[in-house]
Amino acid sequence: MPRVSEAHLAARREQIIDAATRCFLRNGFHQTSMQDVIKEAGLSVGAFYRYFDSKSALIKAIAGEKIGIVQATADHLLRQDPAPPVLVVIDDLLRQIDINLTDDGTVRIAVQVWGEAVHDPEFAALISEIYGRIRGNAVALARRAQENGQLAADVDPVPIGAAIFGLIQGYILQRVLIGEVDRESYVSGIGTLMGAGPEDRPPRVTTG
Amino acid sequence: MPRVSEAHLAARREQIIDAATRCFLRNGFHQTSMQDVIKEAGLSVGAFYRYFDSKSALIKAIAGEKIGIVQATADHLLRQDPAPPVLVVIDDLLRQIDINLTDDGTVRIAVQVWGEAVHDPEFAALISEIYGRIRGNAVALARRAQENGQLAADVDPVPIGAAIFGLIQGYILQRVLIGEVDRESYVSGIGTLMGAGPEDRPPRVTTG
DNA sequence: CTTCAGAAAGCGAACATTCGCTCTATAATC
DNA sequence: GATTATAGAGCGAATGTTCGCTTTCTGAAG
Numbered sequence: 121m122p123r124v125s126e127a128h129l130a131a132r133r134e135q136i137i138d139a140a141t142r143c144f145l146r147n148g149f150h151q152t153s154m155q156d157v158i159k160e161a162g163l164s165v166g167a168f169y170r171y172f173d174s175k176s177a178l179i180k181a182i183a184g185e186k187i188g189i190v191q192a193t194a195d196h197l198l199r200q201d202p203a204p205p206v207l208v209v210i211d212d213l214l215r216q217i218d219i220n221l222t223d224d225g226t227v228r229i230a231v232q233v234w235g236e237a238v239h240d241p242e243f244a245a246l247i248s249e250i251y252g253r254i255r256g257n258a259v260a261l262a263r264r265a266q267e268n269g270q271l272a273a274d275v276d277p278v279p280i281g282a283a284i285f286g287l288i289q290g291y292i293l294q295r296v297l298i299g300e301v302d303r304e305s306y307v308s309g310i311g312t313l314m315g316a317g318p319e320d321r322p323p324r325v326t327t328g
Numbered sequence: 329m330p331r332v333s334e335a336h337l338a339a340r341r342e343q344i345i346d347a348a349t350r351c352f353l354r355n356g357f358h359q360t361s362m363q364d365v366i367k368e369a370g371l372s373v374g375a376f377y378r379y380f381d382s383k384s385a386l387i388k389a390i391a392g393e394k395i396g397i398v399q400a401t402a403d404h405l406l407r408q409d410p411a412p413p414v415l416v417v418i419d420d421l422l423r424q425i426d427i428n429l430t431d432d433g434t435v436r437i438a439v440q441v442w443g444e445a446v447h448d449p450e451f452a453a454l455i456s457e458i459y460g461r462i463r464g465n466a467v468a469l470a471r472r473a474q475e476n477g478q479l480a481a482d483v484d485p486v487p488i489g490a491a492i493f494g495l496i497q498g499y500i501l502q503r504v505l506i507g508e509v510d511r512e513s514y515v516s517g518i519g520t521l522m523g524a525g526p527e528d529r530p531p532r533v534t535t536g
Numbered sequence: 537c538t539t540c541a542g543a544a545a546g547c548g549a550a551c552a553t554t555c556g557c558t559c560t561a562t563a564a565t566c
Numbered sequence: 567g568a569t570t571a572t573a574g575a576g577c578g579a580a581t582g583t584t585c586g587c588t589t590t591c592t593g594a595a596g
Contacts, residue, residue: 144447145446145447147447148358148444148447148448149358150357150358150359151358228446231443231446232443232446232447233443234439234501234505235356235439235440235441235442235443236443238353238436238439238504239352239353239354239355239356239359239440240356247505247506248505248506248507251505251506252508255502271520271521272520275516276513278513279513279515279516279517280520280521281517282509282514282517283495283498283514283517283518283520283521285502286495286497286498286499286501286502286514287491287498288498289494289497289498289502290496290498293494293497294459294490294493294494294497296442296445296446297442297445297452297459298455298459298463299456300460301490305484305486306491306494307487308484309486309489310487312479312483312487312491313491313492313521313522314521314522315480315522
């Protein structure tokens with residue numbers, strides 16, 4: 121076939137990524153064979169290798185895409201201006217996580233990438249950079265919460281941001297690994313820890 | 329050799345598990361070949377298959393062992409009687425995590441198991457059961473904290489336990505994936521979130 | 537105390553299978 | 567007819583596992 125439109129090329133790439141994502145969610149990165157991916161995409165071997173150099177390149181592309189989605193969502197919510205109360209921002213974040221958990225497999229792919237990052241330096245670098253940035257935004261949120269009197273102002277905001285970020289990651293893991301948690305109660309648990317009475321739960325947010 | 333002592337058998341098994349753990353930390357479960365493991369253990373192929381039925385059985389044995397260590401440690405600290413303040417218990421837990429991160433690879437293997445659990449039902453069942461139990465103990469801790477007035481008594485302790493457990497998992501992930509966190513500051517961040525002033529940091533604990 | 541038959545641990549070449557990937561013929565478009 | 571994306575048979579390397587042989591030690595017989 122002769123020249124094909126740019127849009128067509130992008131669509132094909134997306135088609136492969138979608139198919140591979142399904143395969144990876146089903147069997148993991150390394151227990152998925154190229155034949156699995158290619159069959160799921162409804163393509164031929166040769167067609168695949170026109171769009172990706174190797175299996176490794178495919179995995180990295182998917183990891184980058186999914187982690188990038190996570191970052192974009194997190195950044196958007198953490199940098200809202202003016203900053204809502206911390207508990208509300210956390211609630212927003214968990215709501216997005218719930219969506220990404222059920223709709224596409226973004227979050228579940230991310231957990232698999234964490235496992236890869238333990239031993240693969242390239243994944244480790246990707247995660248370290250992007251999650252470091254997200255945590256930085258959580259720190260910025262903490263700082264603003266200090267400025268407007270939500271939190272004690274005389275302490276370093278960095279550890280507060282780390283704790284907030286940790287709570288988010290903990291929610292993801294419990295949803296993915298154990299289940300039996302829901303956003304609303306998790307947020308209420310954080311609220312209790314933060315000393316908020318049960319009556320001042322975060323208000324429902326207009327997003328989504 | 330004829331009958332070999334029970335101790336010898338157990339030692340050989342442990343020798344294989346130790347070697348495999350090193351390999352898995354270096355290259356992950358599925359990118360480690362049996363030849364890698366066998367060479368690292370200084371054994372022959374045949375000798376290995378005398379102790380484990382398959383590669384899959386080896387991985388599951390290691391996963392079970394490491395997750396079991398995590399459970400034993402967590403249970404011990406979460407069920408201390410009388411229960412120290414929540415922040416102190418968290419501090420104890422993070423201290424153990426730090427030890428397991430640097431000494432052996434228990435925690436790093438656990439993160440890899442999380443990634444497997446996303447798509448492998450057997451891993452998922454293992455994690456779900458054990459982590460569910462740990463979280464249950466965190467809930468019990470929260471309940472006792474309510475009883476002695478540390479936390480609001482008029483709310484469900486389950487979400488509080490989930491949040492505490494989430495903070496722990498978040499610490500693990502940040503240590504393994506991003507770095508740039510240390511136990512002391514993370515705990516201080518939690519303390520700030522919990523409304524504790526900076527002067528009442530948790531006292532050093534006698535354990536360990 | 538010596539001998540030796542038997543049992544079990546250890547060994548590693550060989551096996552079938554599966555892997556990621558290449559390569560050339562095909563066919564569709566301009 | 568020129569161009570080029572697609573197809574898919576097929577390649578070589580690597581994989582997990584098996585299987586028959588060797589080595590090592592036990593324990594009973596003499």
